[in-house]
Amino acid sequence: MLSIFEVLKRADEGKFIKESDYDMKLFRTCQKLVKEYEIKFDSEQIVVGDEKMADAVFQAGVKLALEMGMYQVDTSRVIDITENEIKLTLQVAPKKMILGLGRDSRVLRARTFGDGHPMTVCSGCPGTPLPEHLFLPVMMSYAKEPLIDILIPGSLTEVDGMKVKTGGPLEIRATRQEMIWVREALERAGRPGMHIYAAGESSATELGTLAICNDRYMRASDSHMIPVLSELKTDNIRLSRVMTGWDYPSFTTSLIDPIIGGFGGGPEGAAIVLTAAIILSTAVYNVDMHCIHSIHNKYVSVSTKEGMWLNSVVGRAFGQNAPLALLADAWTTAGAGTEEILYEAAALAIEQESSCLHTDSLGATNGIYPNCSGLEGRFFAEVVHAVHAAKMTPDEANALLLKIWKKYEHGFDNPDIGKPFNEVYNMKTITPLPFWLDMYHKVKDDVASMGLNFLT
Amino acid sequence: MSQFENETIQKIYDGMVAIENDAVLSAVDTALSDGLNVLDVIDVLRQGLKVVGDDFDKMIRFLPELILAADLMQEAMKKIEPELEKQDITEGPSATIVLANIQGDIHDIGRNILGAVLKAAGFTVYDLGHDMKATAIIDKAIAYDADLIGLSSLLTTSLPFAEEVIKQLGDRDLRDKFKVVMGGGAVTPEYCEEVGADAYGKDAGSAVNVLQGLL
Ligand code: B12
Numbered sequence: 318m319l320s321i322f323e324v325l326k327r328a329d330e331g332k333f334i335k336e337s338d339y340d341m342k343l344f345r346t347c348q349k350l351v352k353e354y355e356i357k358f359d360s361e362q363i364v365v366g367d368e369k370m371a372d373a374v375f376q377a378g379v380k381l382a383l384e385m386g387m388y389q390v391d392t393s394r395v396i397d398i399t400e401n402e403i404k405l406t407l408q409v410a411p412k413k414m415i416l417g418l419g420r421d422s423r424v425l426r427a428r429t430f431g432d433g434h435p436m437t438v439c440s441g442c443p444g445t446p447l448p449e450h451l452f453l454p455v456m457m458s459y460a461k462e463p464l465i466d467i468l469i470p471g472s473l474t475e476v477d478g479m480k481v482k483t484g485g486p487l488e489i490r491a492t493r494q495e496m497i498w499v500r501e502a503l504e505r506a507g508r509p510g511m512h513i514y515a516a517g518e519s520s521a522t523e524l525g526t527l528a529i530c531n532d533r534y535m536r537a538s539d540s541h542m543i544p545v546l547s548e549l550k551t552d553n554i555r556l557s558r559v560m561t562g563w564d565y566p567s568f569t570t571s572l573i574d575p576i577i578g579g580f581g582g583g584p585e586g587a588a589i590v591l592t593a594a595i596i597l598s599t600a601v602y603n604v605d606m607h608c609i610h611s612i613h614n615k616y617v618s619v620s621t622k623e624g625m626w627l628n629s630v631v632g633r634a635f636g637q638n639a640p641l642a643l644l645a646d647a648w649t650t651a652g653a654g655t656e657e658i659l660y661e662a663a664a665l666a667i668e669q670e671s672s673c674l675h676t677d678s679l680g681a682t683n684g685i686y687p688n689c690s691g692l693e694g695r696f697f698a699e700v701v702h703a704v705h706a707a708k709m710t711p712d713e714a715n716a717l718l719l720k721i722w723k724k725y726e727h728g729f730d731n732p733d734i735g736k737p738f739n740e741v742y743n744m745k746t747i748t749p750l751p752f753w754l755d756m757y758h759k760v761k762d763d764v765a766s767m768g769l770n771f772l773t
Numbered sequence: 774m775s776q777f778e779n780e781t782i783q784k785i786y787d788g789m790v791a792i793e794n795d796a797v798l799s800a801v802d803t804a805l806s807d808g809l810n811v812l813d814v815i816d817v818l819r820q821g822l823k824v825v826g827d828d829f830d831k832m833i834r835f836l837p838e839l840i841l842a843a844d845l846m847q848e849a850m851k852k853i854e855p856e857l858e859k860q861d862i863t864e865g866p867s868a869t870i871v872l873a874n875i876q877g878d879i880h881d882i883g884r885n886i887l888g889a890v891l892k893a894a895g896f897t898v899y900d901l902g903h904d905m906k907a908t909a910i911i912d913k914a915i916a917y918d919a920d921l922i923g924l925s926s927l928l929t930t931s932l933p934f935a936e937e938v939i940k941q942l943g944d945r946d947l948r949d950k951f952k953v954v955m956g957g958g959a960v961t962p963e964y965c966e967e968v969g970a971d972a973y974g975k976d977a978g979s980a981v982n983v984l985q986g987l988l
Contacts, residue, residue, distance in 0.1 A: 344837040446929040446959070474929045483877025483930040491930075521877055521928055546879060576882050578829070579836045586835075614836065614882065623832070685958050 318406050318603045321556075321563045324396060328556065331386065331394035336550075339388050339395070340580045343548055346384050347586035350377040356630075358584040363625045363718055364671045366711025371633035378592020378634065379403060387597045388550040396551070398600050406600040407639040414568065414605060414642065416467055418510030418538045421503075423466040425606065427640035428673040430633075435705035436675040439644055440694035441469035443677065444518045445684045449475055453498045455738050457747045458691030460506035464698035465691070467512040469678045470499045472519040484522040492517045492525030496534035514644070514677065515542040515570060515608065523557035530565045540568035543602050547612075548580050548590050551601070559602050570644070571598040571607045577623045578614035584623040587611065591631050595641065608677045610646035616729045617683045619648045620661040622722070629672040636673030645669050647697065648680035650728050652688030652735030654753055659760040660724040662693050663769075666700035667721070671714040676701070681735070688735045690742050692749045692757055700764070703771045720767050781807065782817050785849075789821025792842045797821075801849050811856050822846050822893050836885060843892035850895070868988050870896050870921040871914045874903035874957075876934040880927040883957055883977070887923070890977040896984070907937040914951055921984060923974075925957040932959055936968045952987045956980065 319327075334342075350356075354373040365371060379400075386397035398406075412427040416437075425437045440459050447455060452473055459468050473491040474481050481487040496516060503511045516535040517526045529535040543558045545551060562569040573594040575581055581590035595607050611619055611627040618624060628645045635641050647665035651657035662679055669676050679697055681689035704714065735741070741753045749757070765771055777783040781804045788796035797818075804814045825842040828834035857863075872888055874881055881903045888900045899917045901910060914922050924935045935955060942948045955965050956974035965973040972987055974980035 341837060344835070472930075480933050481930045482933045483928055488930065519930075521930055547882060552879070576836070578832050579882060582835045583832055612882070614832075614886070615830070683958070 318409060319398070319402065319600055321560055321603070324559070324601050325556065327396040328389040328392050328394055331389070331396055333393055334388070334395060336388070336390060336393065339385070343385055343580050343590070344582065346381060347581045347589055350380060350589050351582065351585045353377070356585040356588065358623065358626055360622050361719070362715060363622055363629060364668055364711045364715040365626065365629040365633050366715070368633070368637060371630055371637055374588050374592055374630050375634040375638040377589045378596060381589050381593040382596045385549055385593065387601050389552065390546065390550050391553045396601055398597065402600055403596055406596070407641070410599050410641050411605045412640060416538065416540070416568065417512035418536070421508045421510035422538070423512065425642050425675065427642050428636055428675070429640050430636050430673060436670055436701055437466045438464060438698045438701060439467045439469055439514050439676055440465040440678045440691070440697065442471040442687070442689040443469045443515065443646065443680050443684055445471040445680070445687060445689060446474040447471040447687050449473065451687050451738055452495070453502055454742070454744055454747055455687065455689065456499050456502035457505060458738070458742055459694055460502045460508055460511065461747060462691045462695045462698070464702065465694050467514045468499065468503070469514045470495050470516065470518045471687070481519065484524060488520055488522065488525045489528040491519040492528050493534055495519045496529050510538070513539040515540060516567070517541050523554050523561060526558055526561055530561060535567050537566040540570050540606070542570050542572050542608065543598070543604060544572040545594050545598050547574050547576050549594055549597060562603070568606065569602065569604045571595070571602055571604045572610065573598065573607060574610045574612050575627070576612045576614055577627060584627050588627050588630050591627065592634055595631070595635065595643070599641065606642035606644060608644050608646060610648070610677070616650060617648070618650045618729065619646055620650065620665055620725070621729065625665065625668040625718070628674060629668050632669070632672030632674040640673070642675065643673070644675040644677035646677050646680055648683050650683065650732045651725065652682040652686055652733070653690045653693060653738065654688070654735040654741040654756070655733045656756055656760050657725040657728045657733055658693050658735060659696050659757060660721050662697040663700045663764050664718050664721045664725070666697045667704050667714050667718045670701045670704040671709060671711055682732070686734055687737050690738050690749065690753070692741070692753060696757060696761065699761070699771055699773065700769065703769050706772055707770060717767060717769060721764065777817065779809065781809065782813065785814065786817050786821045789818055789842065789845065790824045792825065792838060792845060794845050794848070797845055797849055798852065801852050805852065805856055811853055811860065811862065814853060818846055818849050826890070826893060836889070839889045840885065843889040847892050868896055868920040868984070869899070869917055870923050870984070871899045871901055871910065871917055871919045872923040872925065873901040873905040873910050874925045875931050875938070876904060876906050878926055878928045878931040879903050880925070880957070883927070884925040887925070887956070887977045887980055890981060891984070894981045907934055907941050910938055911941055911945065911947065919951060920988065922951045922953045924953065924955045926955065926959045927957045929959045932964070939969050954980070954984060954987070
C-alpha cells in the first residue's frame with residue numbers, strides 16, 4: 318500500500334497521457350494479454366473450476382496493473398506502481414476483519430478454497446434511489462433477516478420533500494439522514510451493532526461521505542466506499558474519499574465496475590481489468606475490501622452468464638493467488654414480487670459461494686427501482702448456506718446453476734421489474750405479503766427439487 | 774471472398790469491417806477520382822460499419838472498436854461531403870448533437886456507446902464529456918450550432934441539473950432552437966414529459982430513430 322501523500326505526488330508528477338490514448342492502450346494491452354495467457358470464456362462453464370486459467374487471469378492482471386497504472390483524470394497523469402509495491406500490498410492487505418460491534422459483529426475473511434467458512438452475506442438495496450417514506454421500512458426488512466450479516470443502504474434522493482442535488486448542501490443532509498435511518502432500522506430489529514457496508518450511499522461526491530465522519534453517523538466499525546472509475550481510473554473526488562479514510566478509522570471498500578464489452582474487451586479482457594483494478598485500488602486507495610461489480614454492456618445485470626463467469630474466475634484467481642476480501646455484487650434484471658429475481662438470486666449465490674467470494678448484496682432491477690425487499694435477501698442467504706453445506710465441486714455447482722439459468726434467461730430482453738416495496742411487504746409489520754411469500758416457497762421448492770438441500 | 778464487383782468498393786467494405794483507416798480512406802479517394810457513384814460509396818461504408826455494429830451487439834467486438842469504426846466513418850464522410858455538395862445531393866440526417874452527462878454524474882459508458890452509434894448513423898456528434906453544468910452545455914450547443922442536446926443521467930440526484938438545462942433554455946429564449954433528448958438509468962419517459970424534454974431514448978439503438986423522428 319502507498320501512502321496517500323505518495324499517491325497524490327504521483328498523480329501530479331506521473332507521466333502525462335490523454336485519456337482517450339490511455340483507453341485505447343488499455344484495450345490493446347488487454348487484447349494482447351487475453352491471447353498470451355489463453356484466457357477463454359465458456360458459456361457452459363460459469364462456475365470456474367479451471368485452476369490454471371484462474372492463475373493465468375491473476376498473472377495477466379498483475380501485468381496489466383504494471384503496464385497501465387491508475388489514471389488520474391483530473392491531472393491526465395498515471396499513478397504507476399512497481400512490482401514490489403504490488404507484492405507488499407497483497408501481503409499486508411487485511412485477511413480477516415471484525416465488522417460491526419458486539420454481538421452483531423461478523424468476521425469478514427479473505428476467503429481461500431477449503432477454508433471451511435461460508436461467505437459473509439451482505440444485503441440491502443445498494444445505492445437504489447429511495448423516497449423518504451420507503452427508506453426506513455425497506456432497511457428494516459433487511460435488518461430483520463437473521464441470515465443477513467451486514468447491511469448496505471439505498472440512497473436517499475429527497476429530503477423534507479426537496480430533491481437532493483449531487484454535490485450540493487442537501488447531499489450532506491441526505492447522507493446524514495440515511496445513516497440515522499439505517500441505524501434506527503438496525504436498532505428496531507434488535508441488531509444495533511450490525512456493520513453498515515458502503516455507508517453514505519446517498520453521497521455521489523466526497524461531501525456526504527465527509528459529513529458522516531462522526532460516531533453519530535458512520536462508526537469505526539462501518540465502512541465507506543471509494544469507486545474506481547471504469548477502467549482503472551480515479552479523480553480528485555475519489556482521492557478525496559481516500560483522504561477521508563486516511564485518518565478516519567472506519568473500514569474502506571473499493572467499488573469496481575469492469576464493463577464487459579467495454580475498453581477491456583469481452584469477458585476475458587474484463588476479467589484481467591477487474592484483477593488489475595483490485596490490485597491497483599488495494600495499493601492506491603488502501604482499501605480493506607472490494608466491491609466487485611461486473612457490468613454487461615447491454616443488460617447491465619451481473620446475473621448474465623458473462624457477469625457470473627467474470628466474478629467466478631476473478632474470485633478463484635485471488636482465492637488461489639492472493640486472498641483478499643472480495644464482495645461481489647449480485648445484481649438482477651427482475652425486481653421483488655417476481656419468480657425471476659429469486660432464480661437470479663439462486664444462480665448468483667451458487668456462483669459466488671463456489672468462487673471464494675462474499676456478496677455485496679442483490680441489487681434488484683440493477684439498482685434502479687425501489688422494487689426490492691428483505692425476502693429475496695433471505696433466499697440468497699439460504700442458497701449460500703445450502704451450497705456451502707453441500708461442499709459442491711465447481712462442476713456440481715455449475716450444473717445446478719445452468720438448470721436455474723433456464724428459469725430466468727428470458728427476462729433480459731423483456732425485464733419484469735416487479736413491484737415496489739410497499740406492494741410486496743406489509744408496511745406496518747414489515748413482513749412479506751402472502752403472494753410474495755407463496756412465490757418464495759414455490760421457487761425454493763423448485764430449486765430444492767433440482768438437488769439443493771436447504772438447511773431450513 | 775469478394776461480394777462486390779467493383780474492386781475499390783470491395784476494398785472500402787473490407788477496410789471498414791477490419792477498421793483499417795488508411796485502406797478505407799485511400800480507397801474512398803480512388804472511388805471519388807474514378808467517378809464512382811457517391812451514394813454507392815456511402816452505402817458500402819454503412820454496410821461495413823453495420824458489420825462492426827452487429828459484432829458489437831453480439832459481443833464479438835467491443836466499445837473501442839465501435840468508436841474507432843464510427844470515427845472512421847466520419848472521416849470518410851468528410852472526404853465525400855464536397856462531392857455530395859457538388860452534385861447537389863442531400864444525404865441522411867446531417868444533424869448536429871451535443872452530448873453530455875450532467876453535473877455531478879461521471880457515468881460515461883452509455884454516453885460513449887451512444888456517441889459512437891450516432892456518429893455511425895451520420896450525426897455530427899460533439900461529446901462534451903461528463904459532469905457538465907447546464908450553462909456550459911447550452912453555450913457549447915450554441916457554439917457548435919447544434920440541432921439537438923442529448924443529456925445522459927444515471928444519478929437521480931443529478932436530474933435536477935437536467936431540468937435546469939430546459940429551464941435555462943426557456944430563460945435564455947432558446948427553447949425553440951434546440952430539441953432536448955434525455956436518457957440513462959435515472960430517466961424515464963414520464964420524467965421527460967414532466968420536465969418538458971422533447972424525447973426519451975431507452976438505449977443507443979432506439980435513440981437513432983427517436984432523434985431522426987425529431988428532425
Ligand atoms: C458502471 C456504474 C458505475 C461506475 C461508472 C463507470 C463509468 N465510467 O461510467 C462507477 C463505479 C464509477 C460508479 C460510481 C457511482 N455510482 Co454507479 N453505476 C454503474 C452501473 C452499475 C452501470 C452503468 C452502466 O455503465 N451501464 C451500462 C451502459 C451501457 O448503459 P447506460 O448507461 O444505461 O446507457 C445506455 C442507455 O441508458 C442509453 N442512454 C444513456 N444515456 C443516454 C442519453 C441519451 C440522450 C439517450 C438518447 C440515451 C442514453 O444508451 C446507452 C447505451 O445503450 C449503474 C446501474 C445501472 N442500472 O445503470 C450504477 C448507478 C447508476 N450508480 C449509482 C451510484 C449510486 C453510484 C455512486 C454514487 C456510488 C458511490 N457510493 O460512490 C457513484 C457515483 C459517481 C458519480 N458522481 O456519478 C446508482 C445511481 C442511483 C440513482 N438513480 O441515483 C446506480 C443506478 C446503481 C446503484 N443503485 O447504486 N457507477
